[in-house]
Amino acid sequence: MLSREEVSTLLEAIVNNDSLGVTIIDKKGVTIFRNKISEKISGVKSSDMLGKHFSVMPGKKELLRVLETGIPQLGLPYSTTLGTKAIIHRFPLRDRNDTIIGAMSVVAFSDVMAMRNILEKYNLMKSKLSYYEKEIRKLREARYSFTNIVGNSDKIKFVTKLARKYASTNSPVLITGESGTGKELFAHAIHLASQRKLGPFIIINCPSIPEDLLESELFGYEPGAFSGASKNGKAGKFEMANGGTVFLDEISSLSLQIQPKLLRVLQDHRIERLGGNRGIEVDFRVIAATNKDLKDLVNLGLFREDLYYRLNVLNLHIPPLRERKTDIPLLADLFFHSFREESGLAVEEATEDVLNCFDNWSWPGNIRELKNVLEKAAISSGAKRVELQDLPSYLIVRSFTSRNGTSHPNTNLLRQSKRDIERALLESTLKEHNWNKSKAARRLGISRPHLYSLIKKYDLITPHKD
Numbered sequence: 001m002l003s004r005e006e007v008s009t010l011l012e013a014i015v016n017n018d019s020l021g022v023t024i025i026d027k028k029g030v031t032i033f034r035n036k037i038s039e040k041i042s043g044v045k046s047s048d049m050l051g052k053h054f055s056v057m058p059g060k061k062e063l064l065r066v067l068e069t070g071i072p073q074l075g076l077p078y079s080t081t082l083g084t085k086a087i088i089h090r091f092p093l094r095d096r097n098d099t100i101i102g103a104m105s106v107v108a109f110s111d112v113m114a115m116r117n118i119l120e121k122y123n124l125m126k127s128k129l130s131y132y133e134k135e136i137r138k139l140r141e142a143r144y145s146f147t148n149i150v151g152n153s154d155k156i157k158f159v160t161k162l163a164r165k166y167a168s169t170n171s172p173v174l175i176t177g178e179s180g181t182g183k184e185l186f187a188h189a190i191h192l193a194s195q196r197k198l199g200p201f202i203i204i205n206c207p208s209i210p211e212d213l214l215e216s217e218l219f220g221y222e223p224g225a226f227s228g229a230s231k232n233g234k235a236g237k238f239e240m241a242n243g244g245t246v247f248l249d250e251i252s253s254l255s256l257q258i259q260p261k262l263l264r265v266l267q268d269h270r271i272e273r274l275g276g277n278r279g280i281e282v283d284f285r286v287i288a289a290t291n292k293d294l295k296d297l298v299n300l301g302l303f304r305e306d307l308y309y310r311l312n313v314l315n316l317h318i319p320p321l322r323e324r325k326t327d328i329p330l331l332a333d334l335f336f337h338s339f340r341e342e343s344g345l346a347v348e349e350a351t352e353d354v355l356n357c358f359d360n361w362s363w364p365g366n367i368r369e370l371k372n373v374l375e376k377a378a379i380s381s382g383a384k385r386v387e388l389q390d391l392p393s394y395l396i397v398r399s400f401t402s403r404n405g406t407s408h409p410n411t412n413l414l415r416q417s418k419r420d421i422e423r424a425l426l427e428s429t430l431k432e433h434n435w436n437k438s439k440a441a442r443r444l445g446i447s448r449p450h451l452y453s454l455i456k457k458y459d460l461i462t463p464h465k466d
Contacts, residue, residue, distance in 0.1 A: 021086075021107035024093070025054045027100060029064055041107060043081035066090045067103040078107055142201040142245075144188035150334050151327035155319040159186075166314050167193035172266070174251075174311045175289040177318030180368030183289040184249060186318060191245040196285055199244025202237050207253040214258055216274045219265070225275025238271050241284045248288040251311065252297055256304070263307045286311070321363040321370060328358050331367060335374050347378035350386040353424070357388060361395055380431060388424035393432050393443065396425050423458045430455075435462055 021038035025031050031054050034046040044057060054064055066073060072091035080086055086107050093102040149160055166173050167190045175183045184203075191201045209217050220236030221229055238246060254262065265271055266286060270279040288311045297303035321328070332350055339345040350358075354377075363369055377390040388396065426444070433439040441451040455462070 019108060021105075023063065023105045024102060025063060025067060025104075026102045027067070029054050029067060031057075032102070038107065041080035041086065063090050063103050063105050066092055067100065070100055080107075142188040142191045142197075144185045145192045146189045148185060149182070149189060150330050151324060152330065153324040153326045155324050156327060159316060159318060163190055163316055164193060166190055166316065169314070170195075170285050171313045172285070172311050173287045173314045173316055174294075175287065175316045175318065176293075177289075177291065178320050178364075178366055179291045180366035181318040181320055182367055183291075183318055184247070186316060187245075187247045187249075187287045187289060190287060191247075191285075194245070194285070196244050200241050201245050201247065202241040203247045203249060204237050205249045207250050211255060211258075214255075215261065218258075218262070219271045219273055221274035222276040225273070229275075233273065236271060236273065238265060238282050238284060239273075239280060242282050243284075245285045245287060248286060248311075250290060251288040252290045252292040252294060252303065254303075256302070259304045259307050263304065263310060266307075266310050321366040325359055328370065329355060331370060332358075332374060335371050336378070339375060339378050345378045345382075346384050347381065347386060348384045350374070350377075351388065353388045354386055354391065357391060357396060388421070389427040389431075391424075391428055393425060393429040396421070396428055422454075426451075426454055426458060427460060430460070 019037075020035070021041050022033065022035045023031065023038050024033040031049045031052060034049060036046075039046045042057075049057060055061055062073060070092045072089070074089045074091070076088050076090075078086040078088035088105060088107045090103065090105045092100045093104055095101050146160060146164065149156070151157070151160075163186050173187075173190060175186055177183050188201065191197060204218065206214075216225070216229075216234070216236065218236050218238060220234050220239050223229065223231050223233045225233070265282075268279075269283065270281050272279050294303050294308050294312070298305045298308050332355075336347050336349065339347055358370070365372070373391065373395065374386065376392065377386045381387060381390040429440045429443050430437075433443065437448060437451055437455075441448045444451070446454075
């Protein structure tokens with residue numbers, strides 16, 4: 001405890017401080033204390049204020065507002081009568097029972113710019129931290145539900161119904177299917193329809209993590225576990241997924257060295273950080289996905305059989321787009337809507353010729369390929385309708401070849417094609433090669449003079465000189 005003399009010395013230091021202007025009012029709003037600097041920077045004598053209600057003070061009565069509301073006002077700009085800039089803090093004074101017994105203002109005008117810069121940096125860092133926290137939460141949340149799965153075909157209806165059933169369980173799910181079929185979308189949807197929907201959804205893209213970092217990324221590490229490790233250690237993906245779902249994408253890429261460690265975590269639901277010696281219990285559900293046949297990899301000795309059976313408790317196979325082509329118009333409408341919303345494109349629909357062309361293509365890249373084709377076509381068109389000539393030439397040529405039983409795009413194909421196909425193919429090829437006529441002629445298997453005659457025949461306008 002301070003002695004009365006020490007307290008008196010401290011109060012005297014406040015009274016005579018050259019950097020701080022202090023004013024105190026009691027619970028009735030009466031001014032009971034002002035130091036010398038407050039008198040100087042306000043231009044109002046203390047003798048005219050002490051013992052009187054603070055409302056007699058010229059200018060804003062913000063200190064009375066703080067007394068009334070109990071809400072502090074911190075780091076606000078303040079102009080003194082000396083022509084200098086300052087920072088003012090106003091805050092309520094409370095007793096031990098949290099009852100407001102007065103209010104106090106403190107004006108700091110020495111090195112005010114440095115103080116203001118500190119406050120601005122603090123507020124900026126606080127805003128950034130809030131933003132990054134929101135972004136991290138987004139990364140740990142599933143984004144797609146079953147309402148995002150589009151299609152009326154029997155196959156997609158069947159697999160969606162099956163996925164909904166799987167969502168109600170806590171068993172591991174292995175999602176199989178070709179690249180671009182939407183395996184991750186189904187993983188998101190299963191999580192959001194499960195009892196774990198409020199928990200984190202942690203995506204682990206297995207091929208994207210370097211082999212030498214994979215173990216520490218999956219299971220975390222303790223401080224000093226290896227050279228360059230954080231001094232605070234780090235939680236792994238499984239630890240971050242506690243109470244939620246782990247999605248192991250492209251699980252087939254895991255090396256044989258990491259597979260037994262993953263198997264042990266899946267069996268025991270316990271992880272041990274790299275460099276640690278204690279087990280940490282983790283509550284998670286696992287969903288894995290692959291575009292390869294894991295059974296074949298097991299037979300080749302590239303994937304552990306026990307891990308395969310641990311993952312493949314429930315299997316969900318996503319059909320390729322070529323087996324659900326009736327869904328293409330619905331998917332196209334969905335993509336057109338997203339292009340308008342996200343990129344401001346004008347596109348609204350595709351012509352019947354475009355949809356017929358799509359129906360004759362095998363879609364090796366599946367839905368991802370369809371979206372890419374439509375996006376490029378929408379940008380190329382710049383209009384509300386995607387026309388046949390807006391499509392890439394490979395798609396027009398090969399889909400038309402499929403209908404006519406021809407195996408090689410050449411002069412014969414152009415002669416056999418109908419007028420609309422011929423024009424669309426010609427314009428699409430020219431666009432693809434930026435109207436380089438030599439390259440376009442070689443691509444079509446025709447001579448340069450023949451190409452010029454076709455350009456003239458269809459009255460195509462060259463956007464720039466050859």
